[in-house]
Amino acid sequence: MIEAQEDIKMTTVAVVGQGYVGLPVSMGAVRAGCTVIGIDIDTARVERLRAGDSFIEDVSSGELSDALASGRYTATSDWSGIGAFDVCVITVPTPLRQGAPDLTYVEESGRAIAPHIKPGATIILESTTYPGTTDQLLLPILEAGSGLSAGKDFFLGYSPERIDPGNQTFGLANTPKVVSGIDKESLARVRQFYDLFVEQTVPVSSTRTAEMTKLLENTFRHVNIALVNEIATVSRDLGVDVWEAIDAAGSKPFGFMRFTPGPGVGGHCLPIDPSYLLWQVRQTSRGDIRMIAAANDINDHMPDYVVARLQAGLNRRRLAVNGAKVLVLGLAYKKNVGDIRESPALTVLQQLQALGADVRVAEPFTEDAQMPRGVLRAEADADGLAWADAAVLLTDHDQFDYDLLSTSETYVLDTRNRCAGPQVELL
Ligand SMILES: NC(=O)c1ccc[n+]([C@@H]2O[C@H](COP(=O)([O-])OP(=O)(O)OC[C@H]3O[C@@H](n4cnc5c(N)ncnc54)[C@H](O)[C@@H]3O)[C@@H](O)[C@H]2O)c1
Structure with missing residues (x-):
């Protein structure tokens, strides 16, 4: 039984999963003076980390190298090196498989961690998931594998990650962090840990x-993006410039929050998290969340709409998609990052290829190894535009030359409202 709060030690931290969420958490704990062991089953990722080569925008290779040099950060795939941690944070993926949550990574992590739990340790789940995962799924795994009692011998909590890759204003340290525990003492310990660096x-x-809370935040974004996407698809037929209407509505100082349309939603959050909630509600009650189902439907169909618009634009120029040279600008799911997971741009690309277009992709942020197989790369420069019959701006990276796109003689379908010119058509 753990007693006095003054005895709490939080110096040795294990972070399971060294991805977009786990690596920044590891660096935060190192900055706070903790000794961190980052564990990841991806040996190639671990090798890169050990070489001081960061693969994510929010952690520089310099910061990673400094952490390695300090001796307070190590990366490993070997669970035997985990040692006696005071705190263990789980940041593993929680994907969807055929519309249902896949919690196998959380379960496997729990089973791997359990034998290493010492009395007094605190375990925190950060992976996004549906309500009940920590107390119903993870807790029994940890107890069974450790022979210890949660809330008595060790502590357990959940703290959702709010990281926004590429955001220059809000990072881990200055974004308020929601913390929770399975009981009061667990909450106190979880809070005390994050208070070290948040x-x-x-x-x-x-x-x-x-x-x-996490699912509510992401469902809110998902539904509002679906709303403006649907408004965008009807505005054109009504003779309305949706972008101007959004800007005008944005002048209202209360009761309106600005969201903008685009080719759909991507990344590891919006296409997945609301469906965790939808799945759980449908499994555990007779209820439904119709807003999520509708938002999924609308956002999932935005790539079809973009392709239809491009097809119509080419048609007006007496060109068929079949055989047309199309320059896709941006494949990442959001601007200024290279992450293409679940990116709607991938669907646009596949559809254009299926229609017979000759597609090249300008994507400055995504490494070759992460690119879909067989994709031909191009530059978003004058030569790239001169080659193309049409260009479609899907991800509005700041480093694209929007003056060049605006003045180009090539037809440009701009799904992000970054260009204006005689050959430019907005979504
Ligand atoms: N990326 C974001 O912007 C973001 C934001 C908020 C929340 N989240 C959530 O955080 C969680 C992690 O997301 P991410 O983007 O960091 O994923 P990621 O794929 O970048 O990283 C997860 C890492 O976990 C590793 N892993 C998987 N199983 C493991 C195991 N059993 N032991 C050790 N390592 C293991 C993987 O190899 C991978 O490197 C997900 O639930 C996600 O929904 C992500």
């Missing part, structure tokens, strides 16, 4: 509330 922690009364 400016503000926001405690909630249960792990389920914290799990729901």
